[in-house]
Amino acid sequence: MQENSLLGYALLGLLHHQPRSGYDLRKIFAHTPMGTFSDSPGAIYPALQRLEKRGFLTSRVYESSGLRRRRLFRPTSSGKRAFKAWQTRTVVKDDVVHRVDELMLRFSFMDQTADSADVTQFLSALAKELAAYIPSLRKFLKTQRTSMPLSGRLALESGTRSYETLLAWAKMSLGIYKKKKRGTRR
Amino acid sequence: MQENSLLGYALLGLLHHQPRSGYDLRKIFAHTPMGTFSDSPGAIYPALQRLEKRGFLTSRVYESSGLRRRRLFRPTSSGKRAFKAWQTRTVVKDDVVHRVDELMLRFSFMDQTADSADVTQFLSALAKELAAYIPSLRKFLKTQRTSMPLSGRLALESGTRSYETLLAWAKMSLGIYKKKKRGTRR
DNA sequence: AGGTTCATGTAACCCGTTACATGATTTC
DNA sequence: GAAATCATGTAACGGGTTACATGAACCT
Numbered sequence: 167m168q169e170n171s172l173l174g175y176a177l178l179g180l181l182h183h184q185p186r187s188g189y190d191l192r193k194i195f196a197h198t199p200m201g202t203f204s205d206s207p208g209a210i211y212p213a214l215q216r217l218e219k220r221g222f223l224t225s226r227v228y229e230s231s232g233l234r235r236r237r238l239f240r241p242t243s244s245g246k247r248a249f250k251a252w253q254t255r256t257v258v259k260d261d262v263v264h265r266v267d268e269l270m271l272r273f274s275f276m277d278q279t280a281d282s283a284d285v286t287q288f289l290s291a292l293a294k295e296l297a298a299y300i301p302s303l304r305k306f307l308k309t310q311r312t313s314m315p316l317s318g319r320l321a322l323e324s325g326t327r328s329y330e331t332l333l334a335w336a337k338m339s340l341g342i343y344k345k346k347k348r349g350t351r352r
Numbered sequence: 353m354q355e356n357s358l359l360g361y362a363l364l365g366l367l368h369h370q371p372r373s374g375y376d377l378r379k380i381f382a383h384t385p386m387g388t389f390s391d392s393p394g395a396i397y398p399a400l401q402r403l404e405k406r407g408f409l410t411s412r413v414y415e416s417s418g419l420r421r422r423r424l425f426r427p428t429s430s431g432k433r434a435f436k437a438w439q440t441r442t443v444v445k446d447d448v449v450h451r452v453d454e455l456m457l458r459f460s461f462m463d464q465t466a467d468s469a470d471v472t473q474f475l476s477a478l479a480k481e482l483a484a485y486i487p488s489l490r491k492f493l494k495t496q497r498t499s500m501p502l503s504g505r506l507a508l509e510s511g512t513r514s515y516e517t518l519l520a521w522a523k524m525s526l527g528i529y530k531k532k533k534r535g536t537r538r
Numbered sequence: 539a540g541g542t543t544c545a546t547g548t549a550a551c552c553c554g555t556t557a558c559a560t561g562a563t564t565t566c
Numbered sequence: 567g568a569a570a571t572c573a574t575g576t577a578a579c580g581g582g583t584t585a586c587a588t589g590a591a592c593c594t
Contacts (some may be wrong), residue, residue: 274507
């Protein structure tokens with residue numbers, strides 16, 4: 167079975183919140199900070215078709231008189247299961263090195279579909295992998311300093327700082343969720 | 353004429369430094385923080401072929417007896433021109449919103465191929481676009497606060513912080529290059 | 539002699555990009 | 567009645583992923 171694309175998971179996640187049409191989804195990508203994804207029909211409609219063919223979505227055409235016909239999509243139970251399985255995968259080094267975008271996408275839908283334990287699990291694993299990876303970048307910068315041009319060094323410095331910012335964010339978010347859990351227990 | 357892919361520009365940039373083989377380039381992507389790019393032969397060899405077909409690279413096979421045959425690539429003058437044109441393009445909002453990776457790639461080769469004026473031009477344009485974009489993200493966060501789930505808000509917060517980190521980095525780097533310029537003038 | 543690394547390639551597949559097409563409804 | 571927007575699609579193309587193939591040189 168073929169893995170869903172990032173766009174596929176983004177669509178699946180958005181449809182967990184409420185049923186929407188392809189056009190609704192395009193508008194979200196066009197007019198909100200979710201717009202790292204393409205809002206082009208050539209990307210979205212085929213992606214929805216694939217998800218439906220794989221049994222993760224169902225759709226129905228609504229032809230209310232005096233309204234434009236719209237095809238509304240909603241996730242199936244199989245789609246919900248696949249989404250949660252993707253979302254709660256173990257965070258590994260390779261995710262941090264090559265797929266930070268995917269990690270953030272997974273996280274951004276956590277509240278809708280996962281419980282507090284999943285969220286803290288995710289954030290602490292992320293923090294752990296970041297804490298392990300960042301020193302190796304710092305070390306590379308230090309040892310290669312002389313052989314790299316200034317702009318190369320600075321570009322790497324930028325990447326390293328970006329990871330450090332992400333680590334600080336993960337720790338802060340973890341704090342928020344832990345506090346929240348304490349609150350709900352009492 | 354078809355635009356080069358990011359990988360194509362990365363290869364072109366690395367070959368400005370010195371002639372290398374496909375295998376050399378794969379090793380760079382496999383073993384250094386340049387490894388956001390794929391080190392798979394199925395990506396690199398076709399990319400090199402395309403660049404050669406477009407006249408941006410030339411290659412020659414070296415068969416020194418007692419050594420494995422290697423095909424070394426080097427940029428043509430047309431390749432150097434195309435690279436510099438790409439590198440010194442005006443930084444626009446869309447670059448900041450959708451193509452930060454490309455901006456960092458452009459910057460990372462600046463020292464090799466561009467002069468100090470190009471670098472400061474690039475960095476100040478980047479800082480300007482970031483300074484204009486970040487408040488719109490903050491505003492979105494503020495106005496949509498109630499309608500977004502916590503994890504969605506935090507994900508957006510992460511993105512915003514990442515842009516703020518980049519802005520701070522751009523200002524710092526600009527300071528370094530300005531100081532350097534003063535130094536060389538005297 | 540046999541396994542590993544060096545080194546270069548190719549082919550099928552997936553999917554995003556770009557551009558085009560179609561028609562209904564709303565707006566001026 | 568014309569233009570803009572709503573809404574859904576399709577088709578050609580490019581290029582990255584995965585997997586496979588081939589052979590030479592090096593190491594033990």
